[in-house]
Amino acid sequence: RRTGFPEVVMAEGKTPEQVSEALEALLRSEGIAIASRVDPELLDDLEIPEDADVEYDEAGRVLVLKDPEYEPPYRGGRVGAVAAGTSDLPYLSECATVLEALGIEVHTEIDVGVAGPHRLLAAVRRLRKFRPHAVVAAAGMDGTMPVALNAMLDVPVIGLPTPVGYGLGGSGEAALLGMLQSCSPGLVVVNVANGIGAAAAAVKIVRVCLEGEKPSKKPRNSRR
Amino acid sequence: RRTGFPEVVMAEGKTPEQVSEALEALLRSEGIAIASRVDPELLDDLEIPEDADVEYDEAGRVLVLKDPEYEPPYRGGRVGAVAAGTSDLPYLSECATVLEALGIEVHTEIDVGVAGPHRLLAAVRRLRKFRPHAVVAAAGMDGTMPVALNAMLDVPVIGLPTPVGYGLGGSGEAALLGMLQSCSPGLVVVNVANGIGAAAAAVKIVRVCLEGEKPSKKPRNSRR
Amino acid sequence: RRTGFPEVVMAEGKTPEQVSEALEALLRSEGIAIASRVDPELLDDLEIPEDADVEYDEAGRVLVLKDPEYEPPYRGGRVGAVAAGTSDLPYLSECATVLEALGIEVHTEIDVGVAGPHRLLAAVRRLRKFRPHAVVAAAGMDGTMPVALNAMLDVPVIGLPTPVGYGLGGSGEAALLGMLQSCSPGLVVVNVANGIGAAAAAVKIVRVCLEGEKPSKKPRNSRR
Amino acid sequence: RRTGFPEVVMAEGKTPEQVSEALEALLRSEGIAIASRVDPELLDDLEIPEDADVEYDEAGRVLVLKDPEYEPPYRGGRVGAVAAGTSDLPYLSECATVLEALGIEVHTEIDVGVAGPHRLLAAVRRLRKFRPHAVVAAAGMDGTMPVALNAMLDVPVIGLPTPVGYGLGGSGEAALLGMLQSCSPGLVVVNVANGIGAAAAAVKIVRVCLEGEKPSKKPRNSRR
Amino acid sequence: RRTGFPEVVMAEGKTPEQVSEALEALLRSEGIAIASRVDPELLDDLEIPEDADVEYDEAGRVLVLKDPEYEPPYRGGRVGAVAAGTSDLPYLSECATVLEALGIEVHTEIDVGVAGPHRLLAAVRRLRKFRPHAVVAAAGMDGTMPVALNAMLDVPVIGLPTPVGYGLGGSGEAALLGMLQSCSPGLVVVNVANGIGAAAAAVKIVRVCLEGEKPSKKPRNSRR
Amino acid sequence: RRTGFPEVVMAEGKTPEQVSEALEALLRSEGIAIASRVDPELLDDLEIPEDADVEYDEAGRVLVLKDPEYEPPYRGGRVGAVAAGTSDLPYLSECATVLEALGIEVHTEIDVGVAGPHRLLAAVRRLRKFRPHAVVAAAGMDGTMPVALNAMLDVPVIGLPTPVGYGLGGSGEAALLGMLQSCSPGLVVVNVANGIGAAAAAVKIVRVCLEGEKPSKKPRNSRR
Amino acid sequence: RRTGFPEVVMAEGKTPEQVSEALEALLRSEGIAIASRVDPELLDDLEIPEDADVEYDEAGRVLVLKDPEYEPPYRGGRVGAVAAGTSDLPYLSECATVLEALGIEVHTEIDVGVAGPHRLLAAVRRLRKFRPHAVVAAAGMDGTMPVALNAMLDVPVIGLPTPVGYGLGGSGEAALLGMLQSCSPGLVVVNVANGIGAAAAAVKIVRVCLEGEKPSKKPRNSRR
Amino acid sequence: RRTGFPEVVMAEGKTPEQVSEALEALLRSEGIAIASRVDPELLDDLEIPEDADVEYDEAGRVLVLKDPEYEPPYRGGRVGAVAAGTSDLPYLSECATVLEALGIEVHTEIDVGVAGPHRLLAAVRRLRKFRPHAVVAAAGMDGTMPVALNAMLDVPVIGLPTPVGYGLGGSGEAALLGMLQSCSPGLVVVNVANGIGAAAAAVKIVRVCLEGEKPSKKPRNSRR
Ligand SMILES: Nc1ncnc2c1ncn2[C@@H]1O[C@H](COP(=O)(O)O)[C@@H](O)[C@H]1O
Ligand SMILES: Nc1ncnc2c1ncn2[C@@H]1O[C@H](COP(=O)(O)O)[C@@H](O)[C@H]1O
Ligand SMILES: Nc1ncnc2c1ncn2[C@@H]1O[C@H](COP(=O)(O)O)[C@@H](O)[C@H]1O
Ligand SMILES: Nc1ncnc2c1ncn2[C@@H]1O[C@H](COP(=O)(O)O)[C@@H](O)[C@H]1O
Ligand SMILES: [Mg+2]
Ligand SMILES: [Mg+2]
Ligand SMILES: [Mg+2]
Ligand SMILES: [Mg+2]
Ligand SMILES: [Mg+2]
Ligand SMILES: [Mg+2]
Ligand SMILES: [Mg+2]
Ligand SMILES: [Mg+2]
Structure with a gap:
């Protein structure tokens, strides 16, 4: 990514389909896909790729999907x-x-x-x-x-x-x-x-x- | 005074005559007369009773006149x-x-x-x-x-x-x-x-x- | 307490567990525990120590728990x-x-x-x-x-x-x-x-x- | 006047000529001409018709010119x-x-x-x-x-x-x-x-x- | 009334009992009782004196109760x-x-x-x-x-x-x-x-x- | 010009030299040079090319310099x-x-x-x-x-x-x-x-x- | 229309009857009738003339009714x-x-x-x-x-x-x-x-x- | 310095004496002394240590004094x-x-x-x-x-x-x-x-x- 920071999907105001699609695309191209402002109800309605590692931070309403091969870029930070x-x-x-x-x-x-x-x-x-x-x-x-x-x-x-x-x-x-x-x-x-x-x-x-x-x-x- | 705090003359926006007059009246009735926002130029133009003890705080722009007999009410505070x-x-x-x-x-x-x-x-x-x-x-x-x-x-x-x-x-x-x-x-x-x-x-x-x-x-x- | 005023638990935006726990801790250490913005529904869900004296001000939405031995500090005020x-x-x-x-x-x-x-x-x-x-x-x-x-x-x-x-x-x-x-x-x-x-x-x-x-x-x- | 209230010339931001002219016109047509926000310096520069009755309120910065024949419309008010x-x-x-x-x-x-x-x-x-x-x-x-x-x-x-x-x-x-x-x-x-x-x-x-x-x-x- | 305008009960934020009581008191003392911001649901819950003439303006959410003897003070206005x-x-x-x-x-x-x-x-x-x-x-x-x-x-x-x-x-x-x-x-x-x-x-x-x-x-x- | 509107030099907050220089450059390249917010005092201090046609709008504080050959682009507008x-x-x-x-x-x-x-x-x-x-x-x-x-x-x-x-x-x-x-x-x-x-x-x-x-x-x- | 732009009915805050009536009137007089801020629920409740061509933009919440004969005025725009x-x-x-x-x-x-x-x-x-x-x-x-x-x-x-x-x-x-x-x-x-x-x-x-x-x-x- | 950034004297609203004094103290203890918002008139009135290297940025209104021995800490930045x-x-x-x-x-x-x-x-x-x-x-x-x-x-x-x-x-x-x-x-x-x-x-x-x-x-x- 140009700025060294991955794109984050702002889920608020998007349909489950739009969010699912955006996440899948990011997951394929970047190995990581992040969505913010994901309410639990929305989470239920998302289509999440079976092979992804999933992490959901309920307090922060953040959803992170990772390719199992994904190598985090900022180790040591x-x-x-x-x-x-x-x-x-x-x-x-x-x-x-x-x-x-x-x-x-x-x-x-x-x-x-x-x-x-x-x-x-x-x-x-x-x-x-x-x-x-x-x-x-x-x-x-x-x-x-x-x-x-x-x-x-x-x-x-x-x-x-x-x-x-x-x-x-x-x-x-x-x-x-x-x-x-x-x-x-x-x-x-x-x-x-x-x-x-x-x-x-x-x-x-x-x-x-x-x-x-x-x-x-x-x-x-x-x-x- | 009803509230235990003396009236303070706000000098800003008043003529020297108005401020002088107000101070004299307070000095006679209360034994103390205080004016705030008194700029040095205004101070020069004021008519200050000869018998008053005068204190001028330049930084705070406050002028205090006291009857020599004045007994400050809040000693011990x-x-x-x-x-x-x-x-x-x-x-x-x-x-x-x-x-x-x-x-x-x-x-x-x-x-x-x-x-x-x-x-x-x-x-x-x-x-x-x-x-x-x-x-x-x-x-x-x-x-x-x-x-x-x-x-x-x-x-x-x-x-x-x-x-x-x-x-x-x-x-x-x-x-x-x-x-x-x-x-x-x-x-x-x-x-x-x-x-x-x-x-x-x-x-x-x-x-x-x-x-x-x-x-x-x-x-x-x-x-x- | 450093400021002479007891800590007050702001209940709004906290879970019943968080509020109950905070109140119990205060009750034990201070002899008195106060929570503000306690809605009636929240009140129902709280775990209130059996031995506490309980007062609930519905209009003000304040809950007060007291140790029966608690001696209010400001009598005469x-x-x-x-x-x-x-x-x-x-x-x-x-x-x-x-x-x-x-x-x-x-x-x-x-x-x-x-x-x-x-x-x-x-x-x-x-x-x-x-x-x-x-x-x-x-x-x-x-x-x-x-x-x-x-x-x-x-x-x-x-x-x-x-x-x-x-x-x-x-x-x-x-x-x-x-x-x-x-x-x-x-x-x-x-x-x-x-x-x-x-x-x-x-x-x-x-x-x-x-x-x-x-x-x-x-x-x-x-x-x- | 349509609204029963005479036009008032707002002097601020106008030249002495503009104000003088507007006042003269009003004086001729209405028998009264009023200008607001007239500073003393401006007043000096105004061309005031000789035959007008002139009143200047320094505190309120209002200038009133009247035809000597002018009959105020709201007597009894x-x-x-x-x-x-x-x-x-x-x-x-x-x-x-x-x-x-x-x-x-x-x-x-x-x-x-x-x-x-x-x-x-x-x-x-x-x-x-x-x-x-x-x-x-x-x-x-x-x-x-x-x-x-x-x-x-x-x-x-x-x-x-x-x-x-x-x-x-x-x-x-x-x-x-x-x-x-x-x-x-x-x-x-x-x-x-x-x-x-x-x-x-x-x-x-x-x-x-x-x-x-x-x-x-x-x-x-x-x-x- | 001191100001020639009757007291109006602001219904919003009051209980049906409080509004009913206030209206009854005004009706008895003034012959007219008015409440503003009266929603239809609130209206249902009010206790309205049987002998009162009742008018409800749904659009304006105003309720007016009148003693049958009430003489409106501003006829001709x-x-x-x-x-x-x-x-x-x-x-x-x-x-x-x-x-x-x-x-x-x-x-x-x-x-x-x-x-x-x-x-x-x-x-x-x-x-x-x-x-x-x-x-x-x-x-x-x-x-x-x-x-x-x-x-x-x-x-x-x-x-x-x-x-x-x-x-x-x-x-x-x-x-x-x-x-x-x-x-x-x-x-x-x-x-x-x-x-x-x-x-x-x-x-x-x-x-x-x-x-x-x-x-x-x-x-x-x-x-x- | 990309947008069909000539660049206008905002004179406020610039030195006479900066404004003069910018105007000369525009005059040479575009045939017209405009400056806004030009106060009369600033005007006196400007270096204006001798061969330019000069127009100064005092009320609007706008200065326009034109090459005598300049052909205005929007005739008919x-x-x-x-x-x-x-x-x-x-x-x-x-x-x-x-x-x-x-x-x-x-x-x-x-x-x-x-x-x-x-x-x-x-x-x-x-x-x-x-x-x-x-x-x-x-x-x-x-x-x-x-x-x-x-x-x-x-x-x-x-x-x-x-x-x-x-x-x-x-x-x-x-x-x-x-x-x-x-x-x-x-x-x-x-x-x-x-x-x-x-x-x-x-x-x-x-x-x-x-x-x-x-x-x-x-x-x-x-x-x- | 005086301004060349048709009247648009702001549906928000109007009853279905009011909107239906306004649309019908516009359809008859102008050949086109547009309403904005039309929520899907409101749409269901509207009385829409049988002979009208109907278009509903769900995202933009706009409803357009047209007389089949209607000739759009701005072709070529x-x-x-x-x-x-x-x-x-x-x-x-x-x-x-x-x-x-x-x-x-x-x-x-x-x-x-x-x-x-x-x-x-x-x-x-x-x-x-x-x-x-x-x-x-x-x-x-x-x-x-x-x-x-x-x-x-x-x-x-x-x-x-x-x-x-x-x-x-x-x-x-x-x-x-x-x-x-x-x-x-x-x-x-x-x-x-x-x-x-x-x-x-x-x-x-x-x-x-x-x-x-x-x-x-x-x-x-x-x-x- | 605790934060790695030197203290900067905000000159605006201070007397020449106060600014001079503060700068001298910083110069002695840190080897560098910086003042911001220093107008040219103020600069004239400052008492500047003879042995200091002086730099004045007129556009930015910043004054920098340095001990000739001062070693800037962030070379390479x-x-x-x-x-x-x-x-x-x-x-x-x-x-x-x-x-x-x-x-x-x-x-x-x-x-x-x-x-x-x-x-x-x-x-x-x-x-x-x-x-x-x-x-x-x-x-x-x-x-x-x-x-x-x-x-x-x-x-x-x-x-x-x-x-x-x-x-x-x-x-x-x-x-x-x-x-x-x-x-x-x-x-x-x-x-x-x-x-x-x-x-x-x-x-x-x-x-x-x-x-x-x-x-x-x-x-x-x-x-x-
Ligand atoms: N919660 C958020 N707060 C601020 N920016 C966000 C948030 N979530 C996503 N973004 C950024 O907002 C921009 C627009 O996101 P989008 O609307 O999904 O195209 C992208 O650059 C995201 O990185
Ligand atoms: N001081 C004032 N404050 C408010 N309105 C004013 C004042 N002086 C004049 N006017 C009104 O301002 C309107 C415009 O005045 P003018 O700019 O003189 O045409 C007229 O209707 C005046 O009656
Ligand atoms: N009075 C003005 N108000 C708004 N914009 C202006 C004004 N004068 C010049 N400009 C525009 O402001 C932009 C920046 O101007 P400058 O600061 O001279 O580079 C240019 O695009 C000018 O066309
Ligand atoms: N121009 C400025 N803008 C913001 N902060 C400043 C500026 N100049 C000095 N400071 C900081 O303001 C704080 C208070 O400065 P002083 O009023 O000189 O004690 C210090 O931490 C300075 O580093
Ligand atoms: Mg945007
Ligand atoms: Mg007041
Ligand atoms: Mg905080
Ligand atoms: Mg206007
Ligand atoms: Mg109040
Ligand atoms: Mg900018
Ligand atoms: Mg309107
Ligand atoms: Mg501070």
Whole structure:
């Protein structure tokens, strides 16, 4: 794939036939086929190739089909996945399932927020030990955890705002705005609930890191 | 005064004559006269009674006139005043100057944010020692510090969002929304840049606390 | 607890098992366990320890479990609870139920708005007699009552905007904005429908007031 | 005029020549010529017909030219004009100057807000005595006064939100939204700072009332 | 009633018992009892006094109960009711039903918009003949009809924006904003879908007009 | 040019050197060079080729340079240009100056709004006689004129919202939203104040119309 | 019809009787009757004249009835219809069905986005060959395709934003704003999901183009 | 530094003394001192250590001071910097100057937009040859270029929205929303005009990539 990230079928708003067909095509051409926003009812109605290895992440509503021969491209990649609260888990799960399907090792930390600084510091210590290439940080409500995390880690942190909350700003806007206004520079964000986008960003970072470890394939002679 | 908080003259949008007159009237009736949003140029044009004690807080643009006999009503009151960054100081200063004019002791902490957890924890330790009746926490940009502070203190924390920032949400909306969505319950807020409102809220808390230390003035027989 | 306010389980978006487990753990460690946004159907599915004292506030959707030995920490605390209209009651009830579970005496006033100034003045008179440490004022639509109340009382008033209304600003934004723009200084607010936050703020004020009545536990030597 | 309200020249964004010309034309055809948003500098540059009676309301920035023979059409009309604070006066003044130029008697009340219920009740008493055909109520910030006034008067109340305030909702949105969400039914509004619109609405009400006092000019035989 | 407009029970969000009780009380004290937002299912569950005259407007979801002796207070009042399209009718109907219950004659015009100028002009001619004290003009989508109508009539026009439309601004915001920005001065508005508010405003205008026709009850000696 | 519309240099935010250079390059390659948002002060500082024909539209702030040999490409094109009020003229002028520079005949109508239906109908009659290929309709405030015009003409109408107005929606949002919600289908819009965009859209329509009048250049054999 | 575009019955929010009646009337007077937003359930309940030719577009929810004698007015018209993704198809289909009912040839391109520049360039080549009078370009999410398309085609491009997406801006606002901010001048837009509006705009362009091919009906002597 | 990115002094809103002092301190402790938003007038007033190497980027308003001994930490790092138009350059320049100060090689591409697909494809080819670790893509108005770029590159792309534009969404909101809604997954964004944030994000990616090329410093034994 041009961007190093496999196409993901957005199942919402498609018929079972359309999703089944798209998955089969991807499975044949790529060896892996992923669909997001797959509700259990839809899952029942899908036509799934008999020879595929099937994994369904119910919380994250992600379906992964693999050719038994499929070789995940990003082995050696490491990504941290941090959730501010348990309500943020489904969004993080969507992201993590895709990362793991591609061979990336994921280290998860849950219930880590600025309201509990000692737990946050402990999680930071474990994350540092894990030496991730990137960290995805999911938070709703005030969205402050990714801001704090980004200040304490020297690896790229991808903020994933979630629609957890209610009242003014409670559909993820407060979290998103807070991350955009981060007082610790370098925090980047994807849109509210976009776990697939966060995964794709992390994959790009992993890819460029792993690439660096191999000898450069073609001589470079850029003239600026 | 009915609410225990003196009237404050909002100088912005008034002529020097109107402000001078209002201040003189308050000085005579209350023994203290406070004006907010007083720019240095306006200050020059004011008619200030010769016998008044004058204090001008340039950063906070607050002018305080006092009768030499004035007895500040809230001696014994203690309020913490915390700023996330130096850019937040003018807004906090407006608040602190008013509190001190009323006899309240103010303990100030500056440059305290979630990006520096050890500095934040140290500030929290000093604040606890100070035993404030309330804490005013000023922050712009992501507005996360008051959320963290409120989680670590058992006294009332009043969030004061500031218009420090730029881009989407940079006029204080991100900070305000973050505080409204606080994951630590009990954080209350006033509007963006409303240092006078934060002071008034803190004064009400101080007043009700000090009141409790004196014997109740009138017998109580509430029938619910 | 660090903040003097017990953890409250937000039941919405959790499974019965998750809620039951969280409640049991809190009951064992704290002697009290509170869950908010508990719908009657969820209530039926919960596993509630046999030895717990159970209270369920249907209007406010709050569930309180107590160890029979539990000693409420804030006896002697007094909080006023005022609703602009009957539609605002569920939000106020969430707040009041939590306050009472912690031992605080709550005085309630209903159907109090600026449209009926004599009723408002009568309620103010009763509230003054009650001598509350704080008042929670719930209002939707135009949200004006808390503004008026704050002008007439010398105790802290916490505005609780409610999503009562329709049309532009009818999900609580008009009420929230009006309170933020309060022409009477010192009104503080929590987010729309955040009865738990209002309770937590009131508890902090009660705590710091009651504390003042006891001899100071440790000598104080803050150096500013 | 078709609507019973004279055309008003909006001077802002027009050259002195354009404004002068438009005023002269109106003066000749209508006997009265009104311009709004006339700054003092603009006034200096205008070409004003020598034979005109000139009135300039500096606060409201309204210029009125009259033919000495002009007969104001709405004598006997009575309109109340109420301002929540002194900062709201310029907006109210724009409205009142136009009303008076048309022969309407205006009764003004200033500094009337929900924060001072006794002053509000006193103003209401005086307004009732005045027996106005309509009342214009100008308020910024929380915009609550027109809501309260509308609840206490049986005549039409026109809310005039003003851009007095700062922070979220401080350009008149909070005031406008509050009036739109008025818990007392029947409050109508014009846009923020639209004193001319408020005057025009009041004139229409006055006109239809005065009309009723005269014998109907043409027989009526509407068949619905 | 203080404002000349009867209290209207907002049925939405109330139990059948609460609505029944409120209606009975109003019926006894006022001779008339009105409830808005009454769905047919709710209607079935209400306890309606046997001796009441009952009227139910299904489109407008308004229920009116009258004592057989009730004497409508505003006989002689005339109000025009204009709808831009048929989708706007329910909102207009809510308004008209209340007006008629109070004795006001209502002249209705439907499907009148700026897209059909000849139909609009014809409606204007009929409205002029009717000689209304006020006109209520309901429009969704672009909301332009009330703007045009207000320019062609010399009586008060009350804009009633409706949530008819979709896409950006389609919940009534475009209609409301357009009316607030009306290029014909004097158009006043109530909130989106607020037919009760429009009725209350029209009643106030009718009342002050009819009043003018009777001899003044008490001598007037206002001193400005 | 690929799109049939010449590149226009947006002068705002560029140095005189940058603008001069860009204009010279366009003049050489295209025979015509246009810059928008050229303030008089900037004009003074520009280096303008001696051999160019120069036209400067002060109201619209557009500068046009032409090679004396330049042959305007759209002779025979006809576009109507309608302004709701005089304040909308600068925005319309920007559009019209560009159209005329390209050889298009422009018929202008001013001060045409729904508030004056007879003037609007007269303008429509004149426009129909002119037989334009397209009409650009500029309006601020309520933005209703383009909606009405689109309903009365069978040629494409391009709505050009202008930032004429004040208060809520007064920066062109009300006008833009109204046009997007147009009850007469087929009205298309460009962004607020985008006279260049309106010109470009009109040019594309003119081009495709004129094209139709010439024999088709290449045989067509599209297979769908 | 005055505008050259037939009236379309918006079925949503109407009863089956109202829709049936409106369709029958249009069929009799115009020879064609179109209804939009017709859900399959509604379709079952409609009374459809026996002699009508019936076409139902399920994806676009459009119903077209034709008199067997009906002569489509725009034969020879050609419109391109481009969808960024399959999720945008229903909105485009609504538009295309109406165009084809009126005799216009429609060339459709699907799954054309800036993420696949080679597919986009190929589609552009096919569109150029088709020589459309106008192109309708439907896109949700980022809405970038119409911007790119408009830059590559010299015919009018009508942007049709769709509510495909989620998170901030995901109801079509991001797509709409992007098109309004188009860096390629001349892109015009209709509101989110307004396929009927896009069809009407395309029809007006087709009509004025076809008109140009016929000899002018009446001599022209416009005096500007 | 904890995050691998040096502290940057935000000069806006600070006095020359405060900026000078902060820069000197950073210079002493880090060997490098950077200030952003430094206007030329401010620059004149700064006290700059004589022994420092000084670089001032006027377009980007960035000031860099270096100890002559300073060793840039990220030599070998490569970042692409792409601007949609010349108006976007200042924002990109702020970012590039900081990157280069830290030793990173920056390859810049200007005037690259979806409106010119061949220029975009050529830029993509040059960028691929450069083999960057990350790409920063600055765009205002419609903000589409970063979306397209992200689809064509397999390295991380950081969208930097700029406030280039006018009308609805013209302060960078349209660009930001478009990037958040990117149909190519993995595009991450920073806030409008936040060139410093984009630089910090790129530095983190460079750092983690370069790190991978060195032998791991400490044995890793994370237990998940
Ligand atoms: N849940 C998701 N959120 C965001 N993008 C997605 C999601 N699922 C799939 N995509 C991406 O959306 C784009 C359009 O998907 P589709 O509508 O299936 O053509 C593809 O680039 C997918 O990679
Ligand atoms: N300050 C004002 N606010 C609102 N409308 C005004 C104001 N001044 C004049 N108008 C009205 O604005 C309309 C357009 O005025 P003009 O732009 O002068 O043609 C006329 O109907 C005036 O009555
Ligand atoms: N006033 C304007 N409004 C909208 N677009 C413009 C304006 N002036 C120039 N443009 C277009 O903006 C694009 C970018 O211009 P530039 O920034 O000069 O490269 C070009 O396609 C111009 O045709
Ligand atoms: N132009 C800028 N945009 C965003 N963040 C900045 C900018 N300049 C400095 N910063 C960061 O803003 C934070 C607060 O800066 P200061 O107000 O100087 O304490 C620091 O983390 C800086 O790295
Ligand atoms: Mg959270
Ligand atoms: Mg901050
Ligand atoms: Mg209320
Ligand atoms: Mg006020
Ligand atoms: Mg309508
Ligand atoms: Mg206009
Ligand atoms: Mg799309
Ligand atoms: Mg751009």
